Amino acid sequence: MNFAGRVNVLSKSETQEINDRAAELKRKGRDLVDLGAGDPKFREPKQVRSAGKEAIEDGYTCYTEVGGNPNLRGAITERYKKVFEVDTSNLAVMTTVGAKSALFEIAQLLYEEGDEVILPRPYWVSYSAQVELAGGTPVFVMGKRDDHYLPTAADIEPKITPATRGILINSPANPGGGVYDENQTRDIVDLARKHDLFLVGDECYDGFVYERDRFWTLASSDYERVLIVGSTSKNFAMTGWRLGYIMGRTGYIDELEKIQSHLTSSPPAISQRAGEAAFRNELTLSRRLRERFKLKRDYLAKELSELPGVNCPSPPGSFYLFPDVRGTLTELGYEKNEDGKLAEVLLEDAGVVTVPGSAFGGPGHIRVAYLPDEDRLREAVGRIEGTIRSLV
Ligand SMILES: Cc1ncc(COP(=O)(O)O)c(C=O)c1O
Incomplete structure (x- = not known):
């Protein structure tokens, strides 16, 4: 089929593969902690x-x-x-x-x-x-x-x-x-x-x-x-x-x-x-909710920074962390731009969904959304730590 040339500029979303795999694992009953999606996990007011x-x-x-x-x-x-x-x-x-x-x-x-x-x-x-x-x-x-x-x-x-x-x-x-x-x-x-x-x-x-x-x-x-x-x-x-x-x-x-x-x-x-x-109703995030997000951000940034090869600053906005994982990739024997491999390992071994930074033009990083509740974040940290430490 000859479609209009303009669609040639579009490529399938690089995140699609990992999302499809996560959906498949969920269907099979695997308990995943989702730090991937950008959909706020609270309900609309x-x-x-x-x-x-x-x-x-x-x-x-x-x-x-x-x-x-x-x-x-x-x-x-x-x-x-x-x-x-x-x-x-x-x-x-x-x-x-x-x-x-x-x-x-x-x-x-x-x-x-x-x-x-x-x-x-x-x-x-x-x-x-x-x-x-x-x-x-x-x-x-x-x-x-x-x-x-x-x-x-x-x-x-x-x-x-x-x-x-x-x-x-x-x-x-x-x-x-x-x-x-x-x-x-x-x-x-x-x-x-x-x-x-x-x-x-x-x-x-x-x-x-x-x-x-x-x-x-x-x-x-x-x-x-x-x-x-x-x-x-x-x-x-x-x-x-x-x-x-x-x-x-x-x-x-x-x-x-x-x-x-x-x-x-x-x-x-x-x-x-x-x-x-x-x-x-002036329903921007309540001060309390924002305060809670800030605590989650700080918790996760600190925990991730303690992992081998991870550099994770605590950014002032949005609800994402974008840790530099080039050190970890090297320790795991991957190239510095193979962040997709790390996201795959985290999904398959740790049951934690993240997005490879390459999908955003930021190879050597992963994107982590700190949207789940505190206990699920703690669970995610434990799992990520277990997986990475067992591999390096
Ligand atoms: C930076 C940025 N701009 C725009 C959008 C699109 O948002 P909307 O749901 O309003 O289309 C998103 C959604 O993830 C986003 O992250």
């Missing part, structure tokens, strides 16, 4: 569930405005005013089917054949595929380990060429967990301004910052070529409701609505009502 049920009962189940209903959009803008003290007077919002379609639509709006787009490395897997589907060319830039690999303006600038059209930054980051502080973000905004580039900020994990005053949303910047992407998936544990959004200048949002009108029409009506309840 009960106000969200009630609002979704009410939407169904009220018959709010039809087509809606393309960019989402005005109450929901208003609730999102209010959240930025309240939580981040942003002056939103110049900003408009379009809601989307998750952050994934938000980023897809942005790529369709901004990039075409011959454009270069600067992306962080390690990266969330869809960034480069979306740029390539739009005809653009991804240019990756990796920051320093001390910054949890977040590229700074100084790292990005040498990558800028006459073909560069945009920069994408992700803070708090998946998989590295880094968070830009205000100065670092402002420097990147200044760089984009200097070179007249679009700047896209994926801020889906903005509820998971453990040093609260560290995070500075791009929505606070006065640069007009900025688009901010957010989501209900992580903050409110609403992955299956498929609700995200884009914030930016009205002119941009109008153009994005044209694209969305031919793509999804809008996010689902029911999810819009549920999302409004989430934003209105």
Whole structure:
């Protein structure tokens, strides 16, 4: 079959194999500790569930405005005013089917054949595929380990060429967990301004910052070529409701609505009502929940760092650790980039699911999500330690 050439840029997800194997082991009754998936393990808040049920009962189940209903959009803008003290007077919002379609639509709006787009490395897997589907060319830039690999303006600038059209930054980051502080973000905004580039900020994990005053949303910047992407998936544990959004200048949002009108029409009506309840009730992660995540992060980072060859910093955001396991790989007799082998051993021998860093362009690392309860994390640590110590 001859499919359109554009699908050639897509490869099957590198994580698929390990997920398929984990699913197979589970079917066979194996008890696995899942540190792999990025699906928050807590339930969405009960106000969200009630609002979704009410939407169904009220018959709010039809087509809606393309960019989402005005109450929901208003609730999102209010959240930025309240939580981040942003002056939103110049900003408009379009809601989307998750952050994934938000980023897809942005790529369709901004990039075409011959454009270069600067992306962080390690990266969330869809960034480069979306740029390539739009005809653009991804240019990756990796920051320093001390910054949890977040590229700074100084790292990005040498990558800028006459073909560069945009920069994408992700803070708090998946998989590295880094968070830009205000100065670092402002420097990147200044760089984009200097070179007249679009700047896209994926801020889906903005509820998971453990040093609260560290995070500075791009929505606070006065640069007009900025688009901010957010989501209900992580903050409110609403992955299956498929609700995200884009914030930016009205002119941009109008153009994005044209694209969305031919793509999804809008996010689902029911999810819009549920999302409004989430934003209105100020249901970002409660301080207690965040405190608990922080303790889990510190526990796991410390335990993993004590294993032979593992270097595991404790990053300031998201809910992932991204330990450097090159030392362990060497001790086990593997090449430094064979992180897939380690993930396989951890799955088969220890019954612990992790994701190889190579899947995110970060070979020599594994991604570990500290989402399970404390006792399951302790169980995971015991199993990983047993397996690694028995092999080195
Ligand atoms: C960095 C990042 N951006 C975007 C997304 C997509 O989120 P959504 O569920 O809103 O489509 C994810 C999901 O894992 C992510 O990790």
